[in-house]
Amino acid sequence: xxxxxxxxxxxxxxxxxxxxxxxxxxxxxxxxxxxxxxxxxxxxxxxxxxxxxxxxxxxxxxxxxxxxxxxxxxxxxxxxxxxxxxxxxxxxxxxxxxxxxxxxxxxxxxxxxxxxxxxxxxxxxxxxxxxxxxxxxxxxxxxxxxxxxxxxxxxxxxxxxxxxxxxxxxxxxxxxxxxxxxxxxxxxxxxxxxxxxxxxxxxxxxxxxxxxxxxxxxxxxxxxxxxxxxxxxxxxxxxxxxxxxxxxxxxxxxxxxxxxxxxxxxxxxxxxxxxxxxxxxxxxxxxxxxxxxxxxxxxxxxxxxxxxxxxxxxxxxxxxxxxxxxxxxxxxxxxxxxxxxxxxxxxxxxxxxxxxxxxxxx
Numbered sequence: 001x002x003x004x005x006x007x008x009x010x011x012x013x014x015x016x017x018x019x020x021x022x023x024x025x026x027x028x029x030x031x032x033x034x035x036x037x038x039x040x041x042x043x044x045x046x047x048x049x050x051x052x053x054x055x056x057x058x059x060x061x062x063x064x065x066x067x068x069x070x071x072x073x074x075x076x077x078x079x080x081x082x083x084x085x086x087x088x089x090x091x092x093x094x095x096x097x098x099x100x101x102x103x104x105x106x107x108x109x110x111x112x113x114x115x116x117x118x119x120x121x122x123x124x125x126x127x128x129x130x131x132x133x134x135x136x137x138x139x140x141x142x143x144x145x146x147x148x149x150x151x152x153x154x155x156x157x158x159x160x161x162x163x164x165x166x167x168x169x170x171x172x173x174x175x176x177x178x179x180x181x182x183x184x185x186x187x188x189x190x191x192x193x194x195x196x197x198x199x200x201x202x203x204x205x206x207x208x209x210x211x212x213x214x215x216x217x218x219x220x221x222x223x224x225x226x227x228x229x230x231x232x233x234x235x236x237x238x239x240x241x242x243x244x245x246x247x248x249x250x251x252x253x254x255x256x257x258x259x260x261x262x263x264x265x266x267x268x269x270x271x272x273x274x275x276x277x278x279x280x281x282x283x284x285x286x287x288x289x290x291x292x293x294x295x296x297x298x299x300x301x302x303x304x305x306x307x308x309x310x311x312x313x314x315x316x317x318x319x320x321x322x323x324x325x326x327x328x329x330x331x332x333x334x335x336x337x338x339x340x341x342x343x344x345x346x347x348x349x350x351x352x353x354x355x356x357x358x359x360x361x362x
Contacts, residue, residue, distance in 0.1 A: 002054070009080060011037070011047045012056055016068045016076045020320055023245065027065030070284035070294075070319065077281045077323055084324045086332055094332050098340035106158050107340060108234050111313060115333050116237030119326050121315040122260070124297065126270045127232045134190055134305040138182045140219055145169040150223035152191070155305050155341070164222040174215070181216045190306065194220065231311070233267055235260055246318035256293055260316075265291040273299040273312040279331045283319055296321050300334035305341045313337060 004012065014035040018026045028044040031037060037044060048066055051057045056075065057066040068076070086094075101110060112123040137153040146169065152160040170178075185197050198217040238260060241253065260266070269290040273280045283296040298321070299314025313334050315326060 004051075004054070004056075004075075007039075008047055008051060011044065012051055012068075012072060013076065013080045015048075015051075015057065015066060016072055016080070019068055020322055023320060025060055025065035025067050030065070073283055073296075073319055077283070077327075081324050083328055086328050091332055095336045095339065098336050101340070104153070107337065108158070108232070108311075109236065111333065111337050112234050112236030115313065115315060115330070116240060118329050118333070119315045119317075120240055120243070121317040121321075121326070122235060122237045122240055123313070123315050124266055124270065124299070125234045125236075125311065125313045126267060127234070127311040128304060128309070135186050135194055138186065138220070138223070139179060140164075140170075140175050140223075142170065142172070142175065148219070150219070152223060160223075162223055162225075164219070164225075166219075166222075170215075177212055178216045178219060181212055182220070185216070231267060231271075233270075235266075235316075241317075244318055246320060256295065258292075266297075266316075269297060270299055270312045270314065273314070274301050274309050276301060279327050279334075280314075281323065281327065294319065298323070298326050298330050300331050302334040303338040303341065307342060310338070310341060 011031065014031050014037075015026045018030060018034065028041045028048060031044055032039075032041055039047075048057060051072075052059060052066060056069055056072040058069050059066050097114060098107075098111075101107065108125050108127050112125050115123040134155040135152060136155045137151075139151040139153075141149040141151065143149050143163070146165055146167075148164050148166055148170070150160075150162045150164055152162075154160070185194055189197060198213065198220060238257070241256060269282055269287065272282075279298065279300040281296065281298050282290075284294055287297055288294040295316055296319050297314055297316050299312045301312050302310050304310025314330055
């Protein structure tokens with residue numbers, strides 16, 4: 001498309017802004033009254049006609065105003081919109097919300113709920129593979145003589161439980177010694193690093209603790225054997241779609257719900273966010289190609305506990321979205337989440353107090 005004149009860009013900005021606010025076709029009279037153009041209505045109509053010819057506007061009916069096309073929204077997001085700067089109080093409130101999260105909660109799901117509330121849209125979040133996240137605690141609980149329950153507590157609040165079999169029964173004393181050994185081995189490491197630590201220890205150290213290390217290593221390998229290594233996708237607040245007129249028809253709602261159920265489609269889209277350091281806006285053909293349905297996805301990458309890329313957090317909604325407000329909210333939430341996850345790696349940050357024993361347990 002040929003570059004737009006300054007006047008055309010100003011008129012297009014006003015049309016998109018008005019359409020986002022009202023959801024109705026925008027006419028020259030509305031633009032003249034509300035946006036203070038020093039232009040005659042006839043001149044504005046000519047500019048609107050030129051924008052329509054250029055593919056930025058469409059006219060649903062000959063007597064109606066114009067509505068922005070996908071190309072108009074893309075130009076608006078990339079070059080025209082004035083992103084609303086969050087106030088210091090708003091930024092502080094978002095960060096304080098993460099600080100006030102109780103120990104042990106699933107940060108990803110709680111972030112999704114919070115972002116959905118802030119934007120009144122469904123939140124979509126993707127988390128890196130479990131084995132790349134920091135391990136906080138490991139416990140093995142005897143269920144039967146030949147079976148243990150492994151409990152892996154990760155520093156973002158998630159818990160991975162697996163039943164594993166053992167060759168011989170293990171006493172409470174043996175399990176307690178393994179737990180003490182693992183406390184030293186974990187030390188803020190990821191699951192991969194813990195596994196490497198045991199391997200090196202096995203190769204380098206031959207002493208009276210070797211049999212205990214072998215036991216700890218075999219139990220950890222068994223606990224990790226069936227851990228799901230695929231990225232995890234979380235969707236929170238899907239019911240908020242019901243309040244959007246764009247999805248009022250049962251056919252549109254059914255198509256969108258089907259797209260959300262096909263988690264792999266969303267993952268392929270959000271994976272592209274991880275390649276960037278800033279908020280990404282996907283709309284129109286971009287989302288249609290990935291999900292089979294044209295919606296808008298606004299997402300930003302966040303860092304994991306170790307400062308490396310941890311995943312993406314964002315929202316999903318119709319093309320008519322308040323981008324100047326939602327974009328900074330998504331970005332601030334991703335930044336605050338990164339800070340919270342980095343803090344969760346600090347010693348004792350997410351530790352839970354041991355339950356007190358009652359007199360009846362003595």
